[in-house]
Amino acid sequence: MELELHLKDFGWNSFFESNFEDFKRSELTPARVVEEFKGLYRVQAAQGEYRAEIAGKIQHQAAGRQDFPAVGDWVAILARSEEARARIEHILPRRTKLSRKVAGRELSEQIIATNLDTVFVVSSMNREFNLRRMERYLTMVWDSGARPVVLLNKADLCADAAAYAAEVENIAPRTPVHMLSGLQKTGLEAVQDYLARGTTAAFVGSSGVGKSTIINRLANAALRVQPVREQDDRGQHTTTSRQMLFLPCGGILIDTPGMRELQLWNQEEGAEHARSQRQSIMDCSNRSDWRTIASCWRNFAFRNARWILR
Numbered sequence: 001m002e003l004e005l006h007l008k009d010f011g012w013n014s015f016f017e018s019n020f021e022d023f024k025r026s027e028l029t030p031a032r033v034v035e036e037f038k039g040l041y042r043v044q045a046a047q048g049e050y051r052a053e054i055a056g057k058i059q060h061q062a063a064g065r066q067d068f069p070a071v072g073d074w075v076a077i078l079a080r081s082e083e084a085r086a087r088i089e090h091i092l093p094r095r096t097k098l099s100r101k102v103a104g105r106e107l108s109e110q111i112i113a114t115n116l117d118t119v120f121v122v123s124s125m126n127r128e129f130n131l132r133r134m135e136r137y138l139t140m141v142w143d144s145g146a147r148p149v150v151l152l153n154k155a156d157l158c159a160d161a162a163a164y165a166a167e168v169e170n171i172a173p174r175t176p177v178h179m180l181s182g183l184q185k186t187g188l189e190a191v192q193d194y195l196a197r198g199t200t201a202a203f204v205g206s207s208g209v210g211k212s213t214i215i216n217r218l219a220n221a222a223l224r225v226q227p228v229r230e231q232d233d234r235g236q237h238t239t240t241s242r243q244m245l246f247l248p249c250g251g252i253l254i255d256t257p258g259m260r261e262l263q264l265w266n267q268e269e270g271a272e273h274a275r276s277q278r279q280s281i282m283d284c285s286n287r288s289d290w291r292t293i294a295s296c297w298r299n300f301a302f303r304n305a306r307w308i309l310r
């Protein structure tokens, strides 16, 4: 019972519980992938943390990157507690999945993180701000099944933050938009409201917008942060791997590296697609509650996926 309570703190719920049913009588234990480094994983189980490798059969049967564990996944591990080592034997079905196309020419999917409830799309209110890019981030989140929330950071540098917020609200119907300053610690309460116990949120956005700074404030952590370039406000790609942190209030955060290039996975790219998607979400959101809107988004993602496969 106590172990189950711990699992809930890491995001475990009835969805994963029912998918773990088949393994319950085996010697396998559920664990969550909290960090990945080149084929090795850090996983968190109720009993503690392990360094984990992947079982040979996962590698042999994998048709692509999506068949490998990603940060946020729930997995079934075979633990060797005395060495703090484990082997990942199975990946449990993903409730939500945030993906993009791998940068460059290769046509393959890169999973940014899985099993997210909320994705914070972070932008700074300076020369980095770009509405078209924001549109692409939002489309990516809509397709993931998670709920997007826009964070406009560096309010301390901006004379007219409300004007930035209005521009975003215009392209993102029914999407919450919050203004804050990670540096001056203002506006963070609004972010905290999304971080109830056991919920998982990822931060995405260009390099230098302040993702790690905000997470440091919320989690009282010491993630690496570096100044942006003066000439164009761009960051230096400081964060280099995805990493999960657990907050004292029970919320779960994932920091991600700023993306150099955001190509959407799962769908036709481009403004036309984003516009038609937005229109339908608007039609749907005029008359529905949040759950119906979310299912609207998911239907979209599903239809688009089929369209691509044809």
Ligand SMILES: Nc1nc2c(ncn2[C@@H]2O[C@H](COP(=O)(O)OP(=O)(O)OP(=O)(O)O)[C@@H](O)[C@H]2O)c(=O)[nH]1
Pocket (backbone or CB within 6 Å): 153, 154, 155, 156, 157, 180, 181, 182, 183, 184, 205, 206, 207, 208, 209, 210, 211, 212, 213, 214, 224, 225, 226, 227, 228, 235, 236, 237, 238, 239, 240, 256, 257, 258, 259
């Ligand atoms: N003025 C101001 N600067 C900020 C604010 N938030 C972050 N910064 C600064 O912006 C720079 C980049 O912040 P990071 O937190 O490293 O940005 P990031 O989004 O994590 O960047 P990557 O890890 O490269 O993706 C640092 O110098 C921060 O101190 C803010 O609210 N106001």
Ligand SMILES: [Mg+2]
Pocket (backbone or CB within 6 Å): 211, 212, 213, 224, 225, 238, 239, 255, 256, 257, 258
């Ligand atoms: Mg960072």
